[in-house]
Amino acid sequence: MTFRVRPARPDDYPAIYKMAKLTGGGFTNLPPDKPTLVAKLERSAQSFARKTDEQRGDLYVFVLEDPKTGAIRGTCQVFGQVGVVQPFYSYNVTTLTQVSPELDKTFRNQLLSLTTDLEGSSEVGGLFLHPESRAGGLGALLSRSRYLFIKLHRQRFGERTLAELRGVMDEAGNAPFWDALAGRFFDMTFPEADEFNAVHGTRFIADLMPRTPIYVSLLPDSARAVMGQPHPSGRAALKMLENEGFVFDRYVDIFDGGPTVVAQTDAIKTVQDAKPLKIAAVGDTGSERVLLAAGQLMDFRACCASVAFDGEDKVIIDREAADLLEVGEGDEILSVAR
Missing domain, CATH: 2.40.40.20 (Barwin-like endoglucanases)
Structure with a gap:
């Protein structure tokens, strides 16, 4: 196998942009937006060049390269600390138990609460492998290289690491969770909101969304069915994360309802082993x-x-x-x- 993972350089932009156009939408960390990708690569270069080793809001972008041909066939990212520039929002799924003695019944209701619980964590994300290269263990190399980088630069990362997985959406890019919840408060389709989020962050959602908990039972069946479920194309990625020790701790994405999985950084299997x-x-x-x-x-x-x-x-x-x-x-x- 001649492929290796290395830090991305500014001249990798054309290859990364081509892969971004293959994601099919909903891939917030890899948007097919030229200014955003250029800014990401500039931020990554600054992060790699930083001399001190404390945890900060860094972004490290990597590529999967065939050095013999120069072909770039995949990319991934690591964030040093989320919630530095903007709050890092998630929905936390909780359960409220209520008892009615008169009815002799107990009611257990799930609630969605807007939270910034995960701020301060590091994050792994932005993993995309070219469709023609999804064989021979290249996905595992690309994914696990992030943990080897964390191990070699441990002081730059937090005690906890998270990963957000893309949620369920249809072929047109519409997300049932968005349509049932956030979409009711914005004059935007999910593709429009997702594109805006990739460029500007999630602050606009929190500014306009209700701060009170939302009863899951008020959502339509279509939204409840996909809440906490990854996009079909992300099931293999979820399995790799679970093999590393990441667990679903009842946090979901505020846009598409996809699952957020979390692990103690030192307990990630590749980091540990x-x-x-x-x-x-x-x-x-x-x-x-x-x-x-x-x-x-x-x-x-x-x-x-x-x-x-x-x-x-x-x-x-x-x-x-x-x-x-x-x-x-x-x-x-x-x-x-x-």
Whole structure:
């Protein structure tokens, strides 16, 4: 496998824009909007260039690259801290139990409460793999590279990490959850609101939405059925997140009702299992397949590789992996089982 993950550069914009146009809408972190994507890449470059290591509202954009051809076939993002520039809003799904002695009945009602509970968390998102490259473990490499980057730069990230998954919508881009709730307070379709959100953030929703809790039972069946459910195309991504230890903690997106999953950063499986090793040699290896990462900030690289372990803290890697990571004998790398 010749692909590697590396930090995005400004000249990656054309490839990222082409992928953004393939998302089909509802993909807030990867909008097909040129000024927004250019601004994202500029913000990412500033984040990678920052010298100090404390947690801030950084954005790190990565690409999946074939170095031999220069082709970009995927992208993903990591946010250092959400809720820095604008409040980070979610709906929290809670249950209110009420008892009527006269009727001898107990009523349990679900409520949607607008909240900023998740502010201060880090976030992984913006993952998109080109439709022609969704095989051979490239999705796992792209997704898990984010956790290897977090491990190598742990002080830049929070105690908790979240991921928002796109909710259910039809082929025309209409979302039942939006139509039943937020859409009733705005003269905007879901595609229009989603595009506005991608460029300007969610503040306009919170400014105009009711602050009181909303009874879920008042929503139509079409909205209740999709609340907390990912878009069909996101089910594989949800499974990968669950395999890393992310859980649905009753938070849903205020736009499309998609699930927000959360994990303690140090308990994310790849973060927890990744081990630092020194390269003992570059050459013939065994058949054990792993994910490797090396480098700080703009020098970060990640790839799949065949290795042979030399004791507990040394490893022999193949020449292709050494070239992809731009490392050699004596360098330190991060390794985790594939």
